[in-house]
Amino acid sequence: MKKCLLFLAVIISVIFQLAWPDFLIFFNCKPDLLLVFTVSLVFYSDFKTALIFGILAGLAKDVFLPSFFAINTISFSLWSYLIYRLSSQISTENNYVRLFIVLVTVFLNNIISGLVILNSGSIIPVGIFLRNLIIPPVYATALSPLVFKIIKKITV
């Protein structure tokens, strides 16, 4: 039952991310709900579930991106593993720590995506590069308490 609900949550996140309302788009940026979902699963469920749904969320994102290599499938599973390892070293019970982890993860994931695009030969103005690097992590972090609540309700 829990797995079905989590699967449904992935589908809803994908639909939301594809059809994000225009009036909620700030500076042409929207939050990465699928990555926030993946990170929250590491906090509120066991590692195996988090890893499987992390891969699923990454795959769902890659399917709708123009790239032919599933970079997000790899990075999402990597983030799941690294956050799991980190949570065994430090306490992630505090909500501020969790928010900080979401912020850093989305920021690092954005750096990877940006570098992949730059590596493909595309030229992006510095201002737009920085905007895409900074605003989505802040936006995702601002929305993450809501995602935490939903994931907590599903997994508990």
Next chain:
Amino acid sequence: MFKLPRKTLINIVLVSCAVFLISHSLSCFKNSTHKIFKPQLSFISLLKHELEGIIFYHRNMIKAEELGVQIEILRSKLFDLREIYQENSRLKNLLGFKQKSTLRFIPARVIGRSMDSWSSNVIIDKGKSSGIKSGMVVMNYRGLIGRITESTDSVSKILLINDPSQGISSIVQRSRQEGLISGTLGVNLIMRYLPFDAQITVGDIIVTSELSRLFPKGLLIGRVINVESEFSGLNRYAIVRPAVDLANIEEVLVIIP
């Protein structure tokens, strides 16, 4: 800090292999996933459209009044242009030019947008079953929008002209100066490779060039809003405002070659 036991290491290797296998067979998942998501996306986009109509009722009412005035102005302009068009076709016939065939279109509706901020693409509700193929050019009544990059049975993906991986050979309509339009992920586009003495000024109209193999000649791209020198000082570049508001596309026309 990260000391791994043997069992964990084997697990990591196995999971990594599985992830790499999945990532390399990404195209297999695309068709079925797009088919699954199409009805939900169509419904959500319809709901979103109606909700925005209700929320922004007052803004839409003022906009409708403004557009009403503009329609009247354009109607009178259209009348003048019709005269010019008829004169032009008469002259073309006289010169024995082959009459340019009119473009044929497939109309489609936008049901989804980019997943992240690093790419600029939209998903439309028509695919291979409607005759849409990868590589087809997409526009609307205002101008060029982009190109189909992927097409499954039910949906297609359009790479918009403001995506940084997009490169369009283009010319300045007034002076026939050639350049390359590329996206910036922002509102505007950049026209590069302009010589220092290029005849280009603010307000010039940019259209697709006949050198472009991917786009038909003469499609409206946008208008120059600024011309600046490159850091090296050898070339100049122009900032172009697209004719189409790429952030708010709802309906598109796919050109059948």
